[in-house]
Amino acid sequence: MMFGRNLLFLVLAVTTTYIGAAMAKNTYIIHMDKTKMAANLFQQGDSMQTYQAVIDSINEMSLQEDDEDQQEETMPAELLYAYETAISGFSAKLSTKQLQSLEKVDGFLSATPDQLLQPHTTNSQQFLGLKNGKGLLSASNLASDVIIGIIDTGIWPEHVSFQDTGLSAVPSRWKGVCEKGTKFSKSNCNKKLIGARAFFKGYEAEIEKIDETKEFKSARSDMLAAIDKAVQDGVDVLSISLGFGPTHYPGDMLAVGSFGAVRSGVFVSSSAGNSGPYSSTVGNSAPWMMTVATSYTDRTFPAIIKLGNGKTVEGISLYSGDALTKPVQIAYLLSAGSASRAKFCLNGTLNETLVKGKIVVCHRDSRSAYAKSEHVKKAKGVGMILINSEVDGDEITAQPYQLPTVRLGATTGQVVKKYARTAKKPTASIIFKGTVYGRTAPVMATFSSKGPSSVDPDVIKPDVTAPGVNILAAWPPTISPTGHISDKRSVPFNIMSGTSMSCPHVSGIAALLKSAHRDWSPAAIKSALMTTAYTLNNKKSPIGDFDSSISTGPFAYGSGHVDPERAVDPGLIYDIAAEEYLKYICGLNYTSAEKTIIAGGNLTCPKNGAIRGGELNYPSFAFNFRDGVQNGSLEYKRTVTNVGIPTSSYEVQMEVPNGVSVIVKPKILNFNKLGQKLSYKVTAVGKSKTSSDSSFGSLTWVSGKFRVRSPIAVTWQ
Known part of the structure; x- marks a missing residue:
C-alpha cells in the first residue's frame, strides 16, 4: 500500500503559536486527553463524532463572544481529521479566537501548527545477499502474506513495479480501500498494490487548494492521518522516508504517530536524513523507530577523462551514448565567456563562439546541475565536466543531464581546472565505462545524517545503514528524470540517492523477517537487524566514509550494514514491550x-x-x-x-x-x-x-x- 502526494505534516513546536489577527485561520494538530473530557462531548468508540462535538462547542463559544464584542462573525472552525491510533486528538483549521476557546475545553493538552515534511531522497538484492528461491526468498517463506504501508509523496500504479503476476489473493484481514481521486480509480489497485489513500485536507487548509489540472488530488498526504489510517487498515510494516531533522518528541508528529503504530504491533522504518557530514543531525531518532542511514553498494558508473597532458582522472556519469574518444578542446573561464560568471555555466554567461564544439568545465553550486548542462547545450557545447566545490568535497552521485557529462569531486577537479587554466590549447577525451561492479563497499555516504542524537543521546542513532546511493528506483512517466519542465524525456526508472532510498530496503527486509517469524514484535525484528549487522566492507576493512577524512562508527552507521540472511536467525533478541x-x-x-x-x-x-x-x-x-x-x-x-x-x-x-x-x-x-x-x-x-x-x-x-x-x-x- 502507498499513501501519496507531497502534502505532508510536520509539527515543529509543542507550544501554541498565535499568528496574525484574531480572525486569521491556521491548521493545528490538537492533542487531547479523553479521560478528562466532559461526558457530553465524549462518544465511546467514535473519535470523529467526539471531536466534531468539541468543534461545535468552540464554534458556539466563539459566536457568543462575537455577539458580546459586536465584532464581525468569523468562519466556523473546521475539523479535518480525527485520529484513532497515531495520537489522541484531531486536526482542525482554527482562528486565534477559536483556538483560545479550545484551550478552555476539558481534556485539551496542546495545539501545534502544521508545516511540510521534507522527503529524504538496482543491484540491491544481490548486494544484500538475497537470492531468489533461497533463504528469505524461498517459496515457503514467501507464502506468508505481509502488508507494507509506504507513506511517501505519491504513486504511479501503472508502473511495471506494481504488476501482481503470480501473487496470492489480498489477505482477508486487510481493511483498507483503494480511494478514487484525480486519475485514480479502484481498478488501479491489484494483488500487490492492495490499497491506496490520499490525505490532503491539512495541505489545502494551510497552503492552498489543489489544482487538479496540474496536480493529482489522489494517492498519485497528510502524514499523521496516513499513519493513523494505515494502522487501522492492517499494515504490518510502515516505511516512512520523510522527516525534518532533530525534533523533540512532543513536537515530532512522526515520533508520536509511529509510537501509536508500534504499540499496535507495526514495525516502523524511517530515514535518518541527508544532513551529513555534520554531527547530531540524525532525525527520526525515537527509540521505537528503526532509523536508517545510507551507504554505497559495490556498483558505480565510472567515466574516465584523459587530459591533453597525459593525465587521467575518474568521475561518474550516467551517459550511455557515444564516447568522446578523440581529443576535444576544453572551454573554461575566459575561454568560455565571462570568467567570473561563466565558471558556473549560468544562463547567458557562455559565449557560443567560444564554446561551440567544446567540452565546458563548470563549477557546481546550489543551482541546478541539469540547468547547467542545458546552458552548455544551448551554447553548442558537446560535453560538460561538472566539478564539486571545496564545500561539497569529493562525494559524487549519478544524475541525468542533457548532454555527455562527467561529474568530478573537488580533489580530482583541481587537476582538470589547473590544466584548463594553464595549457595554451587544453583538450580532453572521455570514455564512459557504463555500469561497473566490485568497488569497495559498503561505504558510508558523507551526506547521510550523523549521530549522536541531539534529542536523546542515551540511545545510539542511527540504528543501521542500508543501500541508498545511486539506487535504481521506479519513476512516473509524467515527470522527466530531472524534474525540469524543459526536460521532455520520460523514463520508467531513475537513479536516486538519499536515506529515502535506504529506508525502503530495511522496510522490505523487515517484511521478510515478519513473514518468517509472525510472532516477532517490532522490537524483536529491529533487534535481529541490528545485532547481525556487519561493520567490515567487502575488502575485510572497517566500513569507511566516502570522504576519507571523516571517521565512521556507530554515530554514522549504527550497528552496521544490514544482513538479511543472518537477521532471520539471530540466535538472541532484545525485545521491548x-x-x-x-x-x-x-x-x-x-x-x-x-x-x-x-x-x-x-x-x-x-x-x-x-x-x-x-x-x-x-x-x-x-x-x-x-x-x-x-x-x-x-x-x-x-x-x-x-x-x-x-x-x-x-x-x-x-x-x-x-x-x-x-x-x-x-x-x-x-x-x-x-x-x-x-x-x-x-x-x-x-x-x-x-x-x-x-x-x-x-x-x-x-x-x-x-x-x-x-x-x-x-x-x-
Whole structure:
C-alpha cells in the first residue's frame, strides 16, 4: 500500500503559536486527553463524532463572544481529521479566537501548527545477499502474506513495479480501500498494490487548494492521518522516508504517530536524513523507530577523462551514448565567456563562439546541475565536466543531464581546472565505462545524517545503514528524470540517492523477517537487524566514509550494514514491550502534558518506574559521562531471549572503547529452551577522557555460528 502526494505534516513546536489577527485561520494538530473530557462531548468508540462535538462547542463559544464584542462573525472552525491510533486528538483549521476557546475545553493538552515534511531522497538484492528461491526468498517463506504501508509523496500504479503476476489473493484481514481521486480509480489497485489513500485536507487548509489540472488530488498526504489510517487498515510494516531533522518528541508528529503504530504491533522504518557530514543531525531518532542511514553498494558508473597532458582522472556519469574518444578542446573561464560568471555555466554567461564544439568545465553550486548542462547545450557545447566545490568535497552521485557529462569531486577537479587554466590549447577525451561492479563497499555516504542524537543521546542513532546511493528506483512517466519542465524525456526508472532510498530496503527486509517469524514484535525484528549487522566492507576493512577524512562508527552507521540472511536467525533478541517504552516516556524531561501527547493520551507514570534511554532493553549501549569521568560509572541491564538453539551457551566478547573499563556480569549465558530469557549487566567505568569527545567498542555474545553484536558508544560531555 502507498499513501501519496507531497502534502505532508510536520509539527515543529509543542507550544501554541498565535499568528496574525484574531480572525486569521491556521491548521493545528490538537492533542487531547479523553479521560478528562466532559461526558457530553465524549462518544465511546467514535473519535470523529467526539471531536466534531468539541468543534461545535468552540464554534458556539466563539459566536457568543462575537455577539458580546459586536465584532464581525468569523468562519466556523473546521475539523479535518480525527485520529484513532497515531495520537489522541484531531486536526482542525482554527482562528486565534477559536483556538483560545479550545484551550478552555476539558481534556485539551496542546495545539501545534502544521508545516511540510521534507522527503529524504538496482543491484540491491544481490548486494544484500538475497537470492531468489533461497533463504528469505524461498517459496515457503514467501507464502506468508505481509502488508507494507509506504507513506511517501505519491504513486504511479501503472508502473511495471506494481504488476501482481503470480501473487496470492489480498489477505482477508486487510481493511483498507483503494480511494478514487484525480486519475485514480479502484481498478488501479491489484494483488500487490492492495490499497491506496490520499490525505490532503491539512495541505489545502494551510497552503492552498489543489489544482487538479496540474496536480493529482489522489494517492498519485497528510502524514499523521496516513499513519493513523494505515494502522487501522492492517499494515504490518510502515516505511516512512520523510522527516525534518532533530525534533523533540512532543513536537515530532512522526515520533508520536509511529509510537501509536508500534504499540499496535507495526514495525516502523524511517530515514535518518541527508544532513551529513555534520554531527547530531540524525532525525527520526525515537527509540521505537528503526532509523536508517545510507551507504554505497559495490556498483558505480565510472567515466574516465584523459587530459591533453597525459593525465587521467575518474568521475561518474550516467551517459550511455557515444564516447568522446578523440581529443576535444576544453572551454573554461575566459575561454568560455565571462570568467567570473561563466565558471558556473549560468544562463547567458557562455559565449557560443567560444564554446561551440567544446567540452565546458563548470563549477557546481546550489543551482541546478541539469540547468547547467542545458546552458552548455544551448551554447553548442558537446560535453560538460561538472566539478564539486571545496564545500561539497569529493562525494559524487549519478544524475541525468542533457548532454555527455562527467561529474568530478573537488580533489580530482583541481587537476582538470589547473590544466584548463594553464595549457595554451587544453583538450580532453572521455570514455564512459557504463555500469561497473566490485568497488569497495559498503561505504558510508558523507551526506547521510550523523549521530549522536541531539534529542536523546542515551540511545545510539542511527540504528543501521542500508543501500541508498545511486539506487535504481521506479519513476512516473509524467515527470522527466530531472524534474525540469524543459526536460521532455520520460523514463520508467531513475537513479536516486538519499536515506529515502535506504529506508525502503530495511522496510522490505523487515517484511521478510515478519513473514518468517509472525510472532516477532517490532522490537524483536529491529533487534535481529541490528545485532547481525556487519561493520567490515567487502575488502575485510572497517566500513569507511566516502570522504576519507571523516571517521565512521556507530554515530554514522549504527550497528552496521544490514544482513538479511543472518537477521532471520539471530540466535538472541532484545525485545521491548510497549509498557517499557511508556516507562521511558515517563522518564523524559518533559511536562506531564507533553508526555501524554507522546503516549497518545491516558498516561499514568509510576512513582519509581521511570527509566532513561540507556535503560531501555535496546540492542546497543550509549554511555554518556557528564560532569567529569574520573572513576564515574554507569550500569545498564539487558535481557535477551533465546530464538536460536534450545540448549546453548553464549560467551561474551568485548571490544572495549578507549577511556573506560567495562565489566559484564555474568560472562556466560546458559539456555536450555527456546523463548527463555536471561539478563546481564554492563558497567562502564570512566578512567580518562580520550583526545576526542567519543570512543567506540562492542559487546558480542558468541555461541557457535551465532554472533549477537551490540555497538558501544562512549561520550564525554
